[in-house]
Amino acid sequence: MEWWESISEDMLRQHFRAIGHIGLNPKTNGYTRPSYSPLESDALNYFREYARCLGLEAFPDEMCNLIIIKRGKTSARKIIIGSHCDSVANGGNYDGTAGVAAGISILEAIQDAGVTPELDIQVMGLRAEESQWFGTTYIGSRGALGLLTPEDLEKRRKDSGTTLKEYLLNMGVDTDALRRGVPTIPKENVECYIEAHIEQHTALLEKGVPVGIVTAIRGNKRHREIEFRGEYAHSGATPMDKRQDAVLAFAETAEKMDVQCRKYNEQELDLVFAFGEAHTDSNLHGITKVPGYFRAVLDIRSTHRQTLNDFYEFFRNVAGVACRRRNVELNLEGFFESQPAVMDEKIVSSLARAAGEIGVPYHYMISGAGHDAAVFANAGIPSTMVFFRHNGISHSPKEEFEYESGVLGTKAIAKLIDSYC
Numbered sequence: 001m002e003w004w005e006s007i008s009e010d011m012l013r014q015h016f017r018a019i020g021h022i023g024l025n026p027k028t029n030g031y032t033r034p035s036y037s038p039l040e041s042d043a044l045n046y047f048r049e050y051a052r053c054l055g056l057e058a059f060p061d062e063m064c065n066l067i068i069i070k071r072g073k074t075s076a077r078k079i080i081i082g083s084h085c086d087s088v089a090n091g092g093n094y095d096g097t098a099g100v101a102a103g104i105s106i107l108e109a110i111q112d113a114g115v116t117p118e119l120d121i122q123v124m125g126l127r128a129e130e131s132q133w134f135g136t137t138y139i140g141s142r143g144a145l146g147l148l149t150p151e152d153l154e155k156r157r158k159d160s161g162t163t164l165k166e167y168l169l170n171m172g173v174d175t176d177a178l179r180r181g182v183p184t185i186p187k188e189n190v191e192c193y194i195e196a197h198i199e200q201h202t203a204l205l206e207k208g209v210p211v212g213i214v215t216a217i218r219g220n221k222r223h224r225e226i227e228f229r230g231e232y233a234h235s236g237a238t239p240m241d242k243r244q245d246a247v248l249a250f251a252e253t254a255e256k257m258d259v260q261c262r263k264y265n266e267q268e269l270d271l272v273f274a275f276g277e278a279h280t281d282s283n284l285h286g287i288t289k290v291p292g293y294f295r296a297v298l299d300i301r302s303t304h305r306q307t308l309n310d311f312y313e314f315f316r317n318v319a320g321v322a323c324r325r326r327n328v329e330l331n332l333e334g335f336f337e338s339q340p341a342v343m344d345e346k347i348v349s350s351l352a353r354a355a356g357e358i359g360v361p362y363h364y365m366i367s368g369a370g371h372d373a374a375v376f377a378n379a380g381i382p383s384t385m386v387f388f389r390h391n392g393i394s395h396s397p398k399e400e401f402e403y404e405s406g407v408l409g410t411k412a413i414a415k416l417i418d419s420y421c
Contacts, residue, residue: 002418003109003110003112003113003115003414003418003421004106004109004358004411004414004415004417004418005411006109006112006113007105007106007109007407007410007411007414008407009403009404009406009407011101011105011108011109012098012101012102012105012401012403012406012407012410013403015046015047015050015097015100015101015104015105016093016094016097016101016401018046018050019042019043019046019093019097020093022039022042022043022046023039023043023087024093025090028090028397029397030089030090030091030092030396030397031087031090031091031092031093031397032087032088032089032090032091033085033086033087034086034089034133034157034159035086035127035128035129035130035133035134035139035157036064036086036127036128036133036157036164036167036168036171037086040085040086040127040128041064043085043097043125044060044066044085044125044127047066047068047085047100047101047104047123047125048060048066048068048125050104051068051104051107051123054107054108054111055111056068056069056070056107056111057069057071061144061184061185062143062173062174062177062178062182062184063127063139063140063143063144063168063173063178063184064127064140064168064171064173065124065125065126065127065140065141065143065144065184066085066100066123066124066125066126067122067123067124068103068104068107068122068123068124068125069120069121069122069123070107070110070111070117070120070121070122071116071120072116072117072118072119072120072121072420073116073117073118073119074118074119074120075120076189077119077120077189077190077191078119078120078121078122078189078190078191079119079120079121079122079190079191079192079193079194079417079420080122080123080124080185080190080192080193080194080376081099081102081103081106081121081122081123081124081193081194081195081196081413082099082100082103082123082124082125082126082141082193082194082195082372082373082376083096083097083098083099083100083102083103083124083125083126083129083195083196083197083372084096084097084099084100084125084126084127084128084129084130084140084372085097085100085125085126085127086127086128086129086130086133087130088130088132088395089132090396090397091394091395091396091397091399092393092394092395092396092397092398092399092400093399093401094198094390094399094400094401095197095198095200095394095395095399096129096197098196098197098198098388098401098406099195099196099197100123100125101406102196102386102388102406102409102410102413103123103124103196104123105410106121106123106410106413106414106417107121107123109414110417110421115421116421117417117420117421118420118421119191119420121417121420124144126140126141126144126372127139127140127143128140128164129141129371129372131336131370132158133157133158133159134152134155134156134157134158134164135155135158135224135334135336136152136155136336137336137338137370138338138370138372138374138375139152139164140372141372141375141376142375143178143184144183144184144185145183145184145185145187145375145376145379146178146181146182146183146184147181147375147379148178148179148181150179152164153165153168153175153178153179187379187380187381190376190381191382191420192344192347192381192382192383192384193373193376193377193381193382193383194347194351194383194384194385194386194413194416195371195372195373195383195384195385195386196385196386196387196388196409196410196413197371197385197386197387197388198387198388198390198394198399198401199212199387199388199389199390199392199394200368200369200394200395201368201392201394202392203363203365204363204365204387204389204405205389205391205392207363209361209362209363209389210360210361210362210388210389210402210404210405210408210409211355211360211361211362211363211386211387211388211389211405211408211409211412212362212363212364212365212385212386212387212388212389213348213351213352213355213362213363213364213365213384213385213386213387214343214348214365214366214367214373214384214385214386214387215342215343215348215364215365215366215384216270216303216340216341216342216343216366216367217303217340217341217343217366217367217369217370217371217373217374217377217385218270218272218301218302218303218340218366218367218368218369218370219301219302219303219305219308219337219338219339219340219341219370219374220299220300220301220308220337220338220370221298221300221308221309221312221335221337222297222298222299222300222334222335222336222337223297223298223332223333223334223335224297224333224334224335224336225295225297225331225332225333225334226295226296226297226298226319226330226331226332226333227293227294227295227329227330227331227333228246228247228249228250228293228294228295228296228323228328228329228330229246229292229293229328229329229330229331230243230244230245230246230249230290230291230292230293230294230326230327230328230329231243231244231290231292231327232284232289232290232291232292232293233289233290233292234288234289234290235287235288235289235290236288238290243290243326244290244292244326244327244328245290245291245326245328246280246291246292246293246294246328247280247291247294248322248326249294249319249322249323249325249326249328249330250278250294250296250322252318252322252325252326253315253318253319253322254275256318256322257273257311257314257315257318260311260314260318261273261311264307264311269302269304269307270302270303270304270307270366271300271301271302271304271307271308271311272300272301272302272368273298273299273300273301273311273315274298274299275296275297275298276297276298276299277295277296277297278294278295278296278297279294279295279296280293280294280295281293281295297334298315300312300315301368302340303340303342303366304340305339305340308340316332338370338374339374339378340374341373341374341375341377341378341383342377343373343377343383343384343385344377344382344383344384346382347382347383347384348364348384350416350419351384351386351412351413351416352364354412354413354415354416354418354419355408355412355415357415358411358412358415360408360409360411360412361408362412365387367385367387369394371385373385386409386410386412386413387409388401388402388405388406388409389402389405390402390405
């Protein structure tokens with residue numbers, strides 16, 4: 001039997017069971033593991049101690065990311081399998097952690113078989129992938145690659161108000177080195193980066209295929225604060241041409257964006273957008289009032305940088321026109337972005353070949369959600385992702401994990417690694 005054939009459902013299941021209490025809210029069955037919280041640390045510490053029991057090296061790096069290493073015949077190069085252990089508020093137990101569980105299952109199978117790979121095989125439990133907590137994404141991976149900015153270090157966590165710098169200092173991190181952009185992973189030493197993750201949608205379910213191989217990851221442009229400021233007035237007494245209606249300014253903007261987005265899609269250009277929050281002020285609005293205030297947030301995503309840039313400029317233009325037409329003030333705050341990433345063709349092909357050799361059905365696909373793999377890819381490290389099929393619900397207590405798919409996807413990664421053994 002080949003070493004990778006020993007990867008099993010039980011291997012994966014034991015990890016989810018072991019961390020199943022960490023951050024669990026029994027009332028909602030949801031999980032909350034904030035970035036750089038004791039709960040995120042508890043999940044990472046479980047994987048660290050498990051790895052040490054296997055006889056593997058396991059330690060935190062200078063960002064407090066978890067590093068687990070199976071040493072190869074040469075340590076000049078390494079393959080990294082990575083994912084994250086933080087969660088959104090009231091999310092699921094599998095988003096992120098599935099990739100760490102898959103990586104450590106591969107190392108366990110190698111260790112049990114007494115195999116020594118040519119290269120180091122490294123699993124990373126990355127910190128702070130979710131943007132919810134500090135208002136920026138991929139903190140652990142960007143820090144590891146020396147890409148954090150001084151401004152990032154001053155960002156405050158949403159729930160506590162404590163800065164990222166303060167959290168890192170309390171954990172013994174040299175923030176001066178981070179400020180100078182000193183990487184903890186010299187990228188020239190990395191053969192490739194592979195990330196495993198639940199799919200977060202239903203494409204694999206709909207196609208009846210258990211495993212996805214990712215070819216690109218959407219980037220985004222976002223505003224956490226968009227304000228349309230008009231003037232409250234009596235809805236019966238004020239003529240339409242005298243109104244400063246904030247809702248209609250927003251509605252005109254949203255409708256034109258929807259039409260334009262569909263035009264892009266008809267040209268087979270990848271583009272999606274959403275106003276994830278949109279509302280008037282509940283303390284001031286009423287059935288007899290012209291709404292003088294409207295607030296929204298915006299998320300635009302695409303795998304194509306030019307499409308992303310063009311559509312963002314389209315938004316600013318149509319919003320500006322709509323507001324000038326209705327004498328409404330437009331305020332745009334809290335902007336941040338992440339760049340799209342194209343996965344490495346050679347690694348994608350090698351992974352597909354490995355899956356085919358062991359009879360794992362797969363589907364090429366893009367990732368609509370952002371992942372740390374985008375940071376590695378845009379830093380010039382050959383990267384790809386494997387998606388595990390599940391129930392299509394993510395960032396929710398209803399999130400599930402399909403173990404058959406998890407085993408098949410993990411074996412496909414292992415088969416690729418086997419070519420380095």
